[in-house]
Amino acid sequence: MSTEALLSDLRGQLRDGGLHGCLLVRDLHTGDEVGIDPDTQLPSASLVKVPLALATMERVRRGELDGATMLDVPPGRITTPGPTGLSRFRHPVRIAVDDLLYLSTCVSDGTAADALFDLTPPAQVAEILHELGLRGITVRHGMRELSETPVERFDAAQVHLAHALAIDAGTSGRGHRVPQLDTTRANTGSARAWVELLQALWTPSKIHPEVALRVRDLMAHNVLRHRLAPDFSSDATTWSSKTGTLLNLRHEIGIVEHSDGQVFAVAVLTESLVPANVQPGAEALMAQVARTLRDHLRQL
Helix, strand or coil: CCHHHHHHHHHHHHHHCCEEEEEEEEECCCCCEEEECCCCCEECHHHHHHHHHHHHHHHHHHCCCCCCCEEEECCCCCCCCCCCHHHHCCCCEEEEHHHHHHHHHHCCCHHHHHHHHHHCCHHHHHHHHHHCCCCCCECCCCCHHHHCCHHHHCCHHHHHHHHHHHHHCECCCCCECCHHHCCCCCCEECHHHHHHHHHHHHCCCCCCHHHHHHHHHHHHCCCCCCCCHHHHCECCEEEEEEEEEECCEEEEEEEEEECCCCEEEEEEEEEECCCCCCCHHHHHHHHHHHHHHHHHHHHC
């Protein structure tokens, strides 16, 4: 099947599955790539924790921070649906910066991430990205803002109303009545921008090798593996990734390394058009489309 015919077919599959998808898969050795709307900017949700980890580790390398520094972190908001790590704690904790990096990146702990943002504010994270030649990702706010969406105003039986608002309240210019979904106010990035970040981490030039290695190791130990991992993990591959979820957004970025030496960067950003919180079919479809693109590249 030609690339054009394949992309048309995959767009139809996404549409039939109730998803708008922005994807890019790139062979890191050859530079060959294939994607669907890869330059569309979407809110990043928890994907922003990868730039946060990169900026934090870069500041450690520069001597501005010490990974062994102990911080007192107050308990998280345990009533927030779906939190992990410190976000579920009921009592204050004393924890090292290095361990906050693990919790923020590997278990997507929003409270841990905000403790790191207190050390390196969003504007400084963005500045470090620019210094490292990464200009397609915006970092405007921490994670607290992501726990103040319409979802938190409804009980479980009415969560679909928040998702309906997320789906219907956008504008053609990607503005939105929900601030966290407004690309002029939210943390954002395109599939291409996330692939550029992945390439910079896996084939570092401007990023210091020790910093890149640490971020790669964190992504390799990501414990949230329900989305793309089932289609990219095997005895012959290694899958390193980060997920992002907010209202009707379901994202994942990652690197699949094959035992034969092939390495592919994968970025999948989606918006669901179905007003429901739990959508395992959408998760499976994301992975299926991404794997189909990867398989197509391997055959070129």
